[in-house]
Amino acid sequence: xxxxxxxxxxxxxxxxxxxxxxxxxxxxxxxxxxxxxxxxxxxxxxxxxxxxxxxxxxxxxxxxxxxxxxxxxxxxxxxxxxxxxxxxxxxxxxxxxxxxxxxxxxxxxxxxxxxxxxxxxxxxxxxxxxxxxxxxxxxxxxxxxxxxxxxxxxxxxxxxxxxxxxxxxxxxxxxxxxxxxxxxxxxxxxxxxxxxxxxxxxxxxxxxxxxxxxxxxxxxxxxxxxxxxxxxxxxxxxxxxxxxxxxxxxxxxxxxxxxxxxxxxxxxxxxxxxxxxxxxxxxxxxxxxxxxxxxxxxxxxx
Amino acid sequence: xxxxxxxxxxxxxxxxxxxxxxxxxxxxxxxxxxxxxxxxxxxxxxxxxxxxxxxxxxxxxxxxxxxxxxxxxxxxxxxxxxxxxxxxxxxxxxxxxxxxxxxxxxxxxxxxxxxxxxxxxxxxxxxxxxxxxxxxxxxxxxxxxxxxxxxxxxxxxxxxxxxxxxxxxxxxxxxxxxxxxxxxxxxxxxxxxxxxxxxxxxxxxxxxxxxxxxxxxxxxxxxxxxxxxxxxxxxxxxxxxxxxxxxxxxxxxxxxxxxxxxxxxxxxxxxxxxxxxxxxxxxxxxxxxxxxxxxxxxxxxxxxxxxxxxxxxxxxxxxxxxxxxxxxxxxxxxxxxxxxxxxxxx
Numbered sequence: 157x158x159x160x161x162x163x164x165x166x167x168x169x170x171x172x173x174x175x176x177x178x179x180x181x182x183x184x185x186x187x188x189x190x191x192x193x194x195x196x197x198x199x200x201x202x203x204x205x206x207x208x209x210x211x212x213x214x215x216x217x218x219x220x221x222x223x224x225x226x227x228x229x230x231x232x233x234x235x236x237x238x239x240x241x242x243x244x245x246x247x248x249x250x251x252x253x254x255x256x257x258x259x260x261x262x263x264x265x266x267x268x269x270x271x272x273x274x275x276x277x278x279x280x281x282x283x284x285x286x287x288x289x290x291x292x293x294x295x296x297x298x299x300x301x302x303x304x305x306x307x308x309x310x311x312x313x314x315x316x317x318x319x320x321x322x323x324x325x326x327x328x329x330x331x332x333x334x335x336x337x338x339x340x341x342x343x344x345x346x347x348x349x350x351x352x353x354x355x356x357x358x359x360x361x362x363x364x365x366x367x368x369x370x371x372x373x374x375x376x377x378x379x380x381x382x383x384x385x386x387x388x389x390x391x392x393x394x395x396x397x398x399x400x401x402x403x404x405x406x407x408x409x410x411x412x413x414x415x416x417x418x419x420x421x422x423x424x425x426x427x428x429x430x431x432x433x434x435x436x437x438x439x440x441x442x443x444x445x446x447x448x449x450x451x452x453x454x455x456x457x458x
Numbered sequence: 459x460x461x462x463x464x465x466x467x468x469x470x471x472x473x474x475x476x477x478x479x480x481x482x483x484x485x486x487x488x489x490x491x492x493x494x495x496x497x498x499x500x501x502x503x504x505x506x507x508x509x510x511x512x513x514x515x516x517x518x519x520x521x522x523x524x525x526x527x528x529x530x531x532x533x534x535x536x537x538x539x540x541x542x543x544x545x546x547x548x549x550x551x552x553x554x555x556x557x558x559x560x561x562x563x564x565x566x567x568x569x570x571x572x573x574x575x576x577x578x579x580x581x582x583x584x585x586x587x588x589x590x591x592x593x594x595x596x597x598x599x600x601x602x603x604x605x606x607x608x609x610x611x612x613x614x615x616x617x618x619x620x621x622x623x624x625x626x627x628x629x630x631x632x633x634x635x636x637x638x639x640x641x642x643x644x645x646x647x648x649x650x651x652x653x654x655x656x657x658x659x660x661x662x663x664x665x666x667x668x669x670x671x672x673x674x675x676x677x678x679x680x681x682x683x684x685x686x687x688x689x690x691x692x693x694x695x696x697x698x699x700x701x702x703x704x705x706x707x708x709x710x711x712x713x714x715x716x717x718x719x720x721x722x723x724x725x726x727x728x729x730x731x732x733x734x735x736x737x738x739x740x741x742x743x744x745x746x747x748x749x750x751x752x753x754x755x756x757x758x759x760x761x762x763x764x765x766x767x768x769x770x771x772x773x774x775x776x777x778x779x780x781x782x783x784x785x786x787x788x789x790x791x792x793x794x795x796x797x798x799x800x801x802x803x804x
Binding site: 304426427 | 489493496500617621622623625629630633733735745756757765768769771772
């Protein structure tokens with residue numbers, strides 16, 4: 157059981173092992189496992205490249221995404237600007253550089269929100285079991301019955317569409333999966349010996365939840381939250397594509413929404429932002445897969 | 459996923475088994491009814507939570523209502539009554555299938571939704587079924603050779619299916635296969651001029667259906683091929699399959715008769731869980747393809763802030779999800795008798 161006792165740090169920094177056969181054997185950390193996974197590395201580098209582009213791109217690139225630089229719908233080859241202009245005559249490349257910021261931000265913040273809700277409700281349900289669990293599971297079932305995009309659409313409509321309401325709406329509709337995973341982990345871990353040790357030692361519920369169970373339950377939740385980031389970005393894109401986004405904040409979804417009506421005559425203002433979203437979500441989920449393999453080496457999929 | 463304690467009855471013989479099964483099915487139906495009630499109450503809360511006068515919310519903001527109409531709405535909905543009285547009236551109304559009146563469409567919401575239900579169900583059903591069949595087959599065949607080329611294909615398609623925005627793949631399909639190479643009609647569900655005979659009509663709708671259904675199926679091919687592959691790999695590793703091989707049974711019999719049945723179970727569970735997400739994708743696909751279903755209606759109503767229609771669609775789609783969950787759950791219990799006893803999958 158001593159093995160499990162030392163687990164809470166999840167391999168980040170393991171306590172010094174007594175010297176064994178090999179001299180100074182590097183501890184196997186999550187990062188060494190992650191590094192071995194070529195696909196995950198590709199995903200992570202792609203993500204890094206995208207983040208660099210949207211962070212520093214707007215500082216270097218001269219054009220403003222809201223400024224009209226040419227005739228509307230100039231094809232990428234024919235125009236002076238790199239990727240052509242959109243239906244409003246704006247520089248598509250500038251829009252892409254700026255738009256990534258809002259899309260990424262919405263994705264991450266919504267995922268944090270949804271993970272927080274999921275952990276709180278799932279932890280509460282899994283730790284206390286009994287009627288608390290029943291109530292929490294019923295609430296989750298209720299949210300699983302409402303189609304997420306439709307609910308987000310309705311929420312955004314009833315309350316004015318701004319970046320904040322969109323983020324909150326996405327966070328509010330996408331937590332059930334995290335809740336289920338957290339609940340399952342809590343149900344499993346609370347029966348383990350080291351939790352019983354804590355209880356016998358007189359630890360409070362709060363201490364057991366925060367210091368003993370949660371750190372051990374975290375790996376699958378972290379992996380889930382990377383999936384939720386991807387989904388949240390897709391949600392933002394979907395909402396904006398429908399024209400329900402925040403018209404004052406440039407995002408990849410907004411470009412799509414602005415050009416939806418013209419998509420059959422001008423393909424590039426829809427194809428490129430779509431590609432950007434695809435690559436961003438792909439890189440996040442590849443990194444998430446790698447994280448899953450690294451944090452959970454035994455459960456590796458064949 | 460049900461939390462009711464497993465029925466504590468000793469199972470002796472078939473009759474008790476059937477009893478346990480029908481009991482668990484009955485408790486599932488009761489749960490579904492409760493969920494439905496919760497959704498209705500949620501709808502009611504949304505009307506009152508939305509900023510502004512509930513009367514204008516009910517009328518729809520650009521519905522072109524006159525002050526007299528607003529007054530009649532207040533009267534009809536009893537908006538001056540205490541909130542619980544209002545809730546009661548709302549429930550009674552829903553029980554009579556009365557979802558309110560759309561001033562914009564000049565039609566009551568129930569019949570409006572009824573008209574748009576068929577195209578959505580047609581699209582969602584076709585897409586999901588195609589995704590299910592193709593995905594399961596791909597996954598199962600890929601599992602036979604875990605390192606084969608098809609296995610890599612399944613991995614790649616699973617990633618693409620998750621990461622590609624569905625409206626984006628829809629637009630690309632549309633651009634490729636009805637604009638650049640004009641094989642399929644551009645948008646809508648039917649051509650304007652169709653002969654009155656049945657066969658050309660069906661053919662016309664089918665041609666319109668193929669692209670949007672493909673866009674939808676792609677997601678589910680991605681999802682189910684991966685699930686089926688993983689589950690099939692597990693099943694192929696089990697003792698009874700080894701026994702089947704040892705008995706000298708042929709490959710096809712082992713795979714399709716012994717393994718496939720068990721490998722499909724996790725896929726069936728997913729099916730019910732995914733109906734909500736399915737409807738979400740359908741909304742986007744309908745908008746791209748101008749498909750005259752609930753999704754297009756929802757967007758139209760949202761842009762006009764036609765609240766009775768919006769909330770009606772939210773309710774209708776929840777009913778679809780609840781019914782679909784119930785059907786898969788009951789089907790599952792009938793397919794796999796172990797669940798009737800233990801109380802639910804997972």
